[in-house]
Amino acid sequence: xxxxxxxxxxxxxxxxxxxxxxxxxxxxxxxxxxxxxxxxxxxxxxxxxxxxxxxxxxxxxxxxxxxxxxxxxxxxxxxxxxxxxxxxxxxxxxxxxxxxxxxxxxxxxxxxxxxxxxxxxxxxxxxxxxxxxxxxxxxxxxxxxxxxxxxxxxxxxxxxxxxxxxxxxxxxxxxxxxxxxxxxxxxxxxxxxxxxxxxxxxxxxxxxxxxxxxxxxxxxxxxxxxxxxxxxxxxxxxxxxxxxxxxxxxxxxxxxxxxxxxxxxxxxxxxxxxxxxxxxxxxxxxxxxxxxxxxxxxxxxxxxxxxxxxxxxxxxxxxxxxxxxxxxxxxxxxxxxxxxxxxxxxxxxxxxxxxxxxxxxxxxxxxxxxxxxxxxxxxxxxxxxxxxxxxxxxxxx
Numbered sequence: 001x002x003x004x005x006x007x008x009x010x011x012x013x014x015x016x017x018x019x020x021x022x023x024x025x026x027x028x029x030x031x032x033x034x035x036x037x038x039x040x041x042x043x044x045x046x047x048x049x050x051x052x053x054x055x056x057x058x059x060x061x062x063x064x065x066x067x068x069x070x071x072x073x074x075x076x077x078x079x080x081x082x083x084x085x086x087x088x089x090x091x092x093x094x095x096x097x098x099x100x101x102x103x104x105x106x107x108x109x110x111x112x113x114x115x116x117x118x119x120x121x122x123x124x125x126x127x128x129x130x131x132x133x134x135x136x137x138x139x140x141x142x143x144x145x146x147x148x149x150x151x152x153x154x155x156x157x158x159x160x161x162x163x164x165x166x167x168x169x170x171x172x173x174x175x176x177x178x179x180x181x182x183x184x185x186x187x188x189x190x191x192x193x194x195x196x197x198x199x200x201x202x203x204x205x206x207x208x209x210x211x212x213x214x215x216x217x218x219x220x221x222x223x224x225x226x227x228x229x230x231x232x233x234x235x236x237x238x239x240x241x242x243x244x245x246x247x248x249x250x251x252x253x254x255x256x257x258x259x260x261x262x263x264x265x266x267x268x269x270x271x272x273x274x275x276x277x278x279x280x281x282x283x284x285x286x287x288x289x290x291x292x293x294x295x296x297x298x299x300x301x302x303x304x305x306x307x308x309x310x311x312x313x314x315x316x317x318x319x320x321x322x323x324x325x326x327x328x329x330x331x332x333x334x335x336x337x338x339x340x341x342x343x344x345x346x347x348x349x350x351x352x353x354x355x356x357x358x359x360x361x362x363x364x365x366x367x368x369x370x371x372x373x374x375x376x377x378x379x380x381x382x383x384x385x386x387x388x389x390x391x392x393x394x395x396x397x
Contacts, residue, residue, distance in 0.1 A: 007341035008348070015348035016386050018356045019379035023061060023069055026376045030096040031076025032057045035360070036374025045102075046372050048093040049079050051111025052165055053377050055118035056322065060380030062125045063387040063395055074122065074131060080115055081138045088138075088145030090115045104167060106160035109149065112142050113181040120188040121395075143189065146182065154218060155196040156204070157182045162302065166249075166315040170292070170300050173240030176205050177252035184259040198261055205235040205256075233273040234289070235262075245298065247316075248289025250279045251323045258330045258396060267334055274327075282367040283350035284324030284343050291317035291364070312364035314371070319362040321350045325381025329388045329396055340389045347385065351378055 026033045034053045035046035054076035061073035083094040083101050091101045092108035119139060123132040132139065149157050156179050161172040171177075179201050186194035203213050203222060208231040213219040225236070225244055234253050237245030253274070257267030279286040291311035292298045308314040324347045331340035351358045353369050358378040360371030388395055 005342045005345075007338070008345045009341075011348045011352070012341070012344055012386065015351050015356075015382055018351070019060075019358075019382045020064060020066060020069070022356075022358055022374060022379040023057070023064075023072075023376060023383075024066075026374065026379075027068070027072040029075070030079045030094075032061065032072055032376050032380075034093075034376055035372045038374075041372055041374070044372065045093060045095075048095045048100075048102075049076055050093040051080055051090045051108065052092075052114045054080060055111070055114035057376050057380040058118040059121055059395070060325075060377075060383035060387075062122060064383050070126065073118075074126075074129070077115065077118055077122065077131070078135070080111075081135050084138055084141065085145075087148075088112070088141035088143075090142060104163065106163040108163060108167075109146075109157060109159045109178050110164040110181060112146060113178065113185055116142055116185050117181065117188065139189075143185075143191070146185070150182075153215065154200045154204070155193045156200055161300070166287075168300075168303050168305050168309045169315045170298050170303075171238035171245055171249075173238055173243075174204055175238045175252075176201075176235050176245075176249055177237075177255065179205075180252060180255045180259060180261050183261050184255075187260065201235075201256075201261055204239045207236070207239075208232065233269055243298075246290070247292050247298070248277070249287070250274060250277070250285060250289050251287040251320070251326070254285065254323070254326050254330050258326055258333060260397065264334065267330065271330065271334060271336070280324075280327065280343060280346065283319050283321065283346050283362055285321075285327045286317060286319050286364045287315060287323055288317040288364075314361060317364040318370070319350070319364055319367065321347055321359070321361075322375065322377040322381045324350065325385040326396075328385035332385075332389050332392075333394060333396075337389060337392070340385075344382075344385055344389055347382060351382060 026036055031049045031054050033047050034050045035041045037047050041047050058073035061069040080090050083091050090112040092104045092111055093102050119132050156174045159175055161170050162168055164178050183197045207222040207225045234248050237249035253270050256262045257270045277289045303309040309316045328340050328343045357373040358375050359369040359373050360375050362369055
């Protein structure tokens with residue numbers, strides 16, 4: 001049961017100011033860096049312009065009202081466009097100073113999705129600059145590349161293992177997180193099949209509902225899952241041929257509720273389920289509800305990479321403050337403003353650890369700070385969550 005908690009507005013204001021300062025410190029002529037420049041960060045490529053990071057950061061930088069941060073946000077999106085692959089894919093990261101362009105081992109599907117989302121967001125907040133018009137050809141190429149990754153009957157993106165933000169997790173085939181973003185992109189760009197993507201996502205990722213697919217293959221797949229698993233209030237993390245994810249992608253479920261893949265009533269159900277999991281404690285947000293254990297069928301040897309993805313760590317149950325920003329926005333969208341302020345306080349406390357380190361992630365059980373410090377998307381998402389709650393405005397829809 002939730003204990004009575006109150007928001008700390010002074011701490012929230014302090015965190016906002018620190019977030020703006022961090023984004024200025026992490027700015028470069030090519031765009032926003034993923035993290036503060038240190039020898040450790042450079043060794044792990046965190047000082048590059050990342051496709052997903054720079055795009056997500058742009059959302060918060062744009063609502064900050066800071067002219068310089070808006071300029072850097074724009075430049076990051078333009079830099080990524082300059083290094084777009086001939087087939088339309090946006091890179092995982094680029095290093096303009098050396099010309100290095102990285103597309104990860106098995107592709108990086110969400111960099112392209114977030115880049116398109118950020119361009120649309122920029123056009124909405126700064127229409128006079130016509131960024132979208134200037135990048136229209138490259139945006140069309142990016143959309144075409146994504147459509148080439150789409151199942152031609154189910155309107156859902158298909159992907160390899162470990163090829164989105166959770167890049168050492170075994171999700172593959174139809175992945176919830178990527179398809180939530182795909183549905184969002186389709187709505188932002190008025191693609192005519194947005195409704196089909198939403199409908200098939202709700203059929204495949206929520207196979208325990210009352211709707212039975214009309215088409216034979218999705219119907220068989222849904223029946224297969226239902227007959228071999230127990231129902232859950234959450235969307236499945238992924239669905240592939242005869243295998244699916246029940247570890248609970250908390251972040252993917254939050255995005256589904258926030259961006260309209262899930263109906264508002266379903267969003268309220270998901271919030272209740274997340275609170276029951278205590279995925280918001282000690283800080284928001286633990287990105288997996290029930291981590292994949294080492295001896296389980298979904299465990300992969302590559303999850304040992306850097307000794308990061310053990311249970312309750314990194315993508316496999318770690319706490320990610322940037323994801324907590326989306327959680328706060330979801331609460332605000334559903335009319336839970338007081339709860340959103342409490343969670344914004346939790347988020348400020350996470351960023352405050354180690355004298356405002358803005359740490360990358362925390363252990364999912366102990367709350368121990370781990371990963372890289374000085375994370376730009378922590379700062380940017382705090383700003384966006386703050387402005388959403390304080391301005392009482394839906395910036396994300």
